Amino acid sequence: MSAVRVLTGLDLPWGSPGGSVELLKDLYLDPSGPLTADTFMLTPDGPAPDAPAGRAPALPALLDVPGKQLDGDGFWDYVDRLTVAITTRFAGHEPDVVHLQHLAFGATPALLRGYLGRPAIGLVHGTDLLFAAEHPTQARVLRDAVAAATALVVPTAAMADRLRRLTPVDSGRIVHIPWGVPDTLLARPPARRPRDGGELRVLYAGRLTAEKGAAELAATLHGTPGLRLSMAAPVAEFRRLAAVQDLSGVHHLGWLAREELWAAFAAHDLLVVPSAKLEAFGLVAVEAQACGLPVVYQPVPGLRDALGDSALPLDLLADPRRALAELTRLRDDPAALDELRRSGLRNAARFPLSATARALAALSAQVR
Missing domain, CATH: 3.40.50.2000 (Glycogen Phosphorylase B;)
Incomplete structure (x- = not known):
């Protein structure tokens, strides 16, 4: 104290x-x-x-x-x-x-x-x-x-x-x-829920303001077989986005309490952080890594510092076609996801x- x-x-x-x-x-x-x-x-x-x-x-x-x-x-x-x-x-x-x-x-x-x-x-x-x-x-x-x-x-x-x-x-x-990252999470992360089918369970967690890139992520993944996007985001912001963009294939989880978010990390296969501008640190991404969730991120300042090569940098905004191809590759390559998971756990332990x-x-x- x-x-x-x-x-x-x-x-x-x-x-x-x-x-x-x-x-x-x-x-x-x-x-x-x-x-x-x-x-x-x-x-x-x-x-x-x-x-x-x-x-x-x-x-x-x-x-x-x-x-x-x-x-x-x-x-x-x-x-x-x-x-x-x-x-x-x-x-x-x-x-x-x-x-x-x-x-x-x-x-x-x-x-x-x-x-x-x-x-x-x-x-x-x-x-x-x-x-x-x-x-x-x-x-x-x-x-x-x-x-x-x-x-x-x-x-x-x-x-x-x-x-x-x-x-x-x-x-x-x-x-x-x-x-x-809370020490309790590093010591006792939630038990991961195994992937039970061919779909890659992709998660976005955060605000839906323009600089976060969530709208572009949803548009990139829309209608792609084998990629299921969930969003943990404020209800009012999700409704506003849904009023101007087709989110019919997106599973909205609502804005989750901290331990609920950790449980959501354990129930997905990949966190995507598509921020278009500076992030101070990217605490959500590091907490996801602590839960054993691999991370793909837009390589903006701040996120590059905190994540580096422990996560997969991918320009989802400038080159969405290539980004989609990489996400599809991860869907079909469990070994690559496992390597990202191990790298993420090592990175989270530093913080x-x-x-x-x-x-x-x-x-x-x-x-x-």
Whole structure:
């Protein structure tokens, strides 16, 4: 356990999908507690969530802050309200270190305003850099956050390179700490469900936003005999995609809880990660590898760092015909799948969550 008192949070509603939310749960909300932290998110729409039981992630403090937006004067009004909400909720709980989770969104300027002068560590996520490259407000927030942070944590070298392109930053403040797979998963992965027929059970797991490449993947695989695509994705996003694209052959699994997703990994033969842009790390892909699921991926920055030759790089977006031929080859070549499975297991073992937590705790103690 870390002796340093940390304050952190995301200005996303509790229950939101995404890798940064899962990382927040892993590092700060797991009952076994790799880090000691006061943590917040926003109150979700609908009924208040029940307090979790057993080993489920604890609830963060849920802040009711209306009017969230991304741009314009209204953004800064929202940041003011969020600052008041955070400092009121955690009054009397002065942190030793602030962990900034989304460097281009509202929680970061709110924390920097509310705890001016406190040491701050910025954890750089892929969404931060993608939005900062395209939106003036997010670019300003990122620049201010980078200037204020004592240290900046990146999970891959690609993230450090992209950060330097977007804003001036002293390389001495950049610290490389990979994201991590829960140690319990590495020690006890779910039992794999053997392939019971000729079909290759292909899985996509993630958001269905444009940069994730899921629409192109579904179009590439559509109607191909022997390839069955399942998608573990948010319901509303799947419905929106189905309204503009034929997904009749796709099995929608819904948005799965963490252990449900691990079970889905064990019930498929191949994970495909067709991201069109930078990924911070590709934690879903590494967790799939920990479950013995071979991975094919679009070789974008971040994924190349985390996966390398432990998975099969394949340009699904620029050359879908060749990609389809390779997927068909894997369907007919169990030995190739087995080799990818063994490589993936070795790769996942390099990234235990406990190592991520220890490194963050040590860095927090250093900047305290």
